[in-house]
Amino acid sequence: MNKKEYDTFLQYLKNEDKDQALLYVLGLLDQGKSVVSVYEELLIPSLVDFECEDPNQELCVWYEHTRTSIIRTILEASYAYIIKEREQRVQKRVLVVCPQEEYHEIGAIIANHYFSLVGFDSYYVGANTPNEDILLAIKALTPDYIAISVTNYYNVIVTKKLSQQIQEQYPNLPIILGGQAFQREDSLQQVQHHFLLQNYHDIVTFKKEVIG
Ligand code: B12
The missing domain is CATH 1.10.1240 (Methyltransferase, Methionine Synthase (B12-binding Domains); Chain A, domain 1)
Structure with missing residues (x-):
């Protein structure tokens, strides 16, 4: 630095x-x-x-x-x-969302930019997005991954519901979690997910893991 x-x-x-x-x-x-x-x-x-x-x-x-x-x-x-600076496109889409009541969006915007930088087609929907709208965005964009950014610990409950709805309606869509709320082990255990990513290094490792 x-x-x-x-x-x-x-x-x-x-x-x-x-x-x-x-x-x-x-x-x-x-x-x-x-x-x-x-x-x-x-x-x-x-x-x-x-x-x-x-x-x-x-x-x-x-x-x-x-x-x-x-x-x-x-x-x-x-x-x-x-x-x-973007690396070669990997032809995979990531949808980055902040759930209902989550107004902290800087982390989500940064994650969205990092996914783009390493070659994903990354889409960010906006802060405080109702679950129904997130489910509609999945329908419209048909992403390969959904990344949910949660900062405020109190939004873990709504995220748990969102994750269940995604699993019911899109059982093959892997769920990525990130954000300060998931630095707590108890939050992480409550929400169904496939990956936990918190920074640029994690995203680079994730890309190697899923794309090769
Ligand atoms: C700015 C800010 C706000 C702004 C947000 C504006 C905006 N457009 O985003 C506003 C004013 C709206 C706000 C409101 C509130 N805030 Co606030 N806010 C902050 C503050 C100062 C900075 C947050 C931030 O942007 N950090 C910078 C980013 C870069 O860091 P980050 O979010 O952690 O993201 C990084 C990683 O977590 C990661 N990441 C995040 N998401 C994802 C997703 C993926 C997929 C990946 C890979 C990585 C990733 O990447 C980022 C880069 O490293 C923090 C203090 C702090 N120390 O963080 C409090 C803080 C988060 N706020 C807090 C609180 C309590 C509130 C309010 C309840 C206050 C109130 N009484 O109104 C409301 C709640 C609003 C809501 N319902 O969401 C608490 C949260 C505590 C908790 N309960 O968990 C904090 C920690 C302050 C504190 N010490 O008490 N806040």
């Missing part, structure tokens, strides 16, 4: 300077820094290690929302570099 780059980026975020934060990251990508390095060294730590420095705690939610929104913009803007 390049500490100078991270400190510079963090300063832009602390100033809520969306334009400079975005231009800085695009500049690094133009200079040849890889998408994965940008995500792992700058974007992910800036959210995971977020600490509110304002003594007025009421304002912290606002700071958190603003930072998330800036990171989301940068993630979307980096997609052109994913197309450039």
Whole structure:
């Protein structure tokens, strides 16, 4: 990790300077820094290690929302570099979803980008997607895998139901789980699944396992 780059980026975020934060990251990508390095060294730590420095705690939610929104913009803007860096297509589709009530979507967007980067045709539906709509998306897109991203532990129950519905209606569709909620062993045991993937390295290993 390049500490100078991270400190510079963090300063832009602390100033809520969306334009400079975005231009800085695009500049690094133009200079040849890889998408994965940008995500792992700058974007992910800036959210995971977020600490509110304002003594007025009421304002912290606002700071958190603003930072998330800036990171989301940068993630979307980096997609052109994913197309450039993408490995040979593997002709397999992955559908990435956040279940009902799951508003945390940055992890899902990153997973979607990582699947694309290693050659999958990856589709992301959006945060807080009702189970019925996810089942319809499966019908429309006919994916080879479905990846469910869950951050909030309280959404494990709705995910358990979703996983059962998928198994009933699409018994041959492998289910991938990921996200902070599944760092807990008890959550993982509640939801039927075939794979647990949490980061870029896991996705690379998964590709080797299923594609060869
Ligand atoms: C930003 C944020 C929000 C934003 C999200 C905006 C958005 N558009 O996504 C908003 C403001 C909406 C929000 C709301 C809430 N939040 Co919040 N939020 C966060 C925060 C600060 C960052 C989350 C984030 O984006 N992290 C960065 C990403 C990159 O990390 P990640 O999600 O873990 O994803 C990584 C991996 O998990 C993995 N991954 C994730 N999914 C998948 C899927 C696959 C297939 C793969 C391969 C990998 C993968 O890849 C990513 C890269 O490594 C965290 C604090 C934290 N330390 O994480 C709290 C946090 C997640 N929130 C929390 C809470 C409690 C809430 C609220 C209930 C608060 C409230 N009272 O309103 C609501 C709940 C909303 C809901 N029902 O979902 C708690 C969750 C605790 C719990 N119960 O489990 C946390 C941990 C804060 C805390 N310490 O209490 N939040």
